[in-house]
Amino acid sequence: MVPAVLIAACISVHGDDGREKKLAAARKRAEDAKGETKGGLTQMMNLVVVHYSDGMLLKGETGNFFPNKNLFHLQERDSAEMRQINMQDLKAVYFVKSLDGKPGYTEKDDVERAGFGRKIRVHFKDGEVQYGYTQGYAPNRPGFLIFPCDPDSNNERIFVVTGATEEVHFI
Known part of the structure; x- marks a missing residue:
């Protein structure tokens, strides 16, 4: 699984070539994994x-x-x-x-x-x-x-x- 932060960094450097959906999915997985999302970053509880x-x-x-x-x-x-x-x-x-x-x-x-x-x-x-x-x-x-x-x-x-x-x- 690729961390949402890493995907966000790739998008900002390389442009959005269909990765927005991956970023949204990674954020959702992070939230479901008992983390709290703040500003696109996952805060571990x-x-x-x-x-x-x-x-x-x-x-x-x-x-x-x-x-x-x-x-x-x-x-x-x-x-x-x-x-x-x-x-x-x-x-x-x-x-x-x-x-x-x-x-x-x-x-x-x-x-x-x-x-x-x-x-x-x-x-x-x-x-x-x-x-x-x-x-x-x-x-x-x-x-x-x-x-x-x-x-x-x-x-x-x-x-x-x-x-x-x-x-x-x-x-």
Whole structure:
């Protein structure tokens, strides 16, 4: 499948020789694939579980999370309400495969995975311990991404807010 952006670039460079229909079809496929189209570009929506420092949880979708931004928006699963989320209030943002999780599943922390960076252990201030891999931890940054050790985890990646951690150790 050819991305709509690529088709649009070809049309602008080479002229429209019947590609408008392909562009429209590509946009439609992108919209149907759980993306939101803005100005001809597809915005990917991510399923997330937002963990606040005070213990509150919100589940929903976001399309504008960026690790270097202080705010992002979350459309809640249950109410469909759009909320503005301030990163300073958070413990972590869990990017997940399913908002329902895997009840009863115990994540493995002893799985070795290549290509995900250095293995790390994160102790949060609330007592939780998370194991994973990171390529970008620095204590002076506001946050960092970790990838779970267990490929069968419901978590795809986790953005950890540095201020919510007690200790972070490379293993």
